Amino acid sequence: MASSGSPAPCGRLCLSQASLAWLGATLLLLADCVLLRPALPRIFSLLVTALVGPNGSGKSTVAALLQNLYQPTGGQLLLDGKPLPQYEHHYLHQWVAAVGQEPQLFGRSFQENIAYGLIQKPTMEKVIAAAMKAGAHSFISELPQGYDTEVGEAGNQLSGGQRQAVALARALIRNPYVLILDDATSALDANSQLRVEQLLYESPERYSRSVLLITQRLSSVEQADHILFLDGGTICEAGTHQQLMKNKGRYWAMVQAPGGSGAPE
Numbered sequence: 001m002a003s004s005g006s007p008a009p010c011g012r013l014c015l016s017q018a019s020l021a022w023l024g025a026t027l028l029l030l031a032d033c034v035l036l037r038p039a040l041p042r043i044f045s046l047l048v049t050a051l052v053g054p055n056g057s058g059k060s061t062v063a064a065l066l067q068n069l070y071q072p073t074g075g076q077l078l079l080d081g082k083p084l085p086q087y088e089h090h091y092l093h094q095w096v097a098a099v100g101q102e103p104q105l106f107g108r109s110f111q112e113n114i115a116y117g118l119i120q121k122p123t124m125e126k127v128i129a130a131a132m133k134a135g136a137h138s139f140i141s142e143l144p145q146g147y148d149t150e151v152g153e154a155g156n157q158l159s160g161g162q163r164q165a166v167a168l169a170r171a172l173i174r175n176p177y178v179l180i181l182d183d184a185t186s187a188l189d190a191n192s193q194l195r196v197e198q199l200l201y202e203s204p205e206r207y208s209r210s211v212l213l214i215t216q217r218l219s220s221v222e223q224a225d226h227i228l229f230l231d232g233g234t235i236c237e238a239g240t241h242q243q244l245m246k247n248k249g250r251y252w253a254m255v256q257a258p259g260g261s262g263a264p265e
């Protein structure tokens, strides 16, 4: 079993015929599929994989499976070729960071929320750097108590977008090798969303992590290395934006639909 002192994983996350039965209600059946595949050696770009699809198609469930929050009822999930349950919880969370649709904060200060779960207390510079990347620094620094301000019970004194920005900072400060963003920027304002997109696609960090980007905002997945379209728990289309647009299939239809990204073919 990998220990917390083990080297970082390469970030190769793979679903091997993984399926999950929800008490007979829904069956997620994911065919063999490498979700996040970094090219080695590391000087090559790691992948940004986008997972898109209609509501209830199973995107968050895939994210939960990848975090080892659920065990698949069939098949397995592999990180660097090894089943996820074989990793220590702490090890996984050291390298795999996820921000969910409705992130939970703790009734502590901003600083403690961003540093939450780290073994070594980070320097204030690191906390601020992560907050800046996530678009949280400007509103935190405007508060009289700054990073020492308490966020209220479960962060209830913050707006949805502010909660997301703090949760994003908490994930980024870990420098994760695998970053899972499950609709994690939906409440951010346009500027902050743009900053996060630049972080995913243009920053030097792009070369040191794999990203699974789940979003309804199709314009933000156009640059992804790989787009997976999920429906009814099954990946029914996969490719780049250009390939999927050419196919004129489900992804194309979603882009064309009112409220889609409206991206030209």
Ligand SMILES: Nc1ncnc2c1ncn2[C@@H]1O[C@H](COP(=O)(O)OP(=O)(O)OP(=O)(O)O)[C@@H](O)[C@H]1O
Residues within 6 Å of the ligand: 022, 023, 025, 026, 053, 054, 055, 056, 057, 058, 059, 060, 061, 062, 101
């Ligand atoms: N804990 C659970 N128990 C039973 N069914 C569940 C559970 N979690 C999710 N489901 C079901 O699994 C299906 C997929 O849900 P999931 O949350 O993964 O969809 P999603 O693609 O993330 O949707 P959205 O775009 O709305 O976020 C849904 O039909 C949902 O009702």
Ligand SMILES: [Mg+2]
Residues within 6 Å of the ligand: 059, 060, 061, 101, 182, 183
């Ligand atoms: Mg979801």
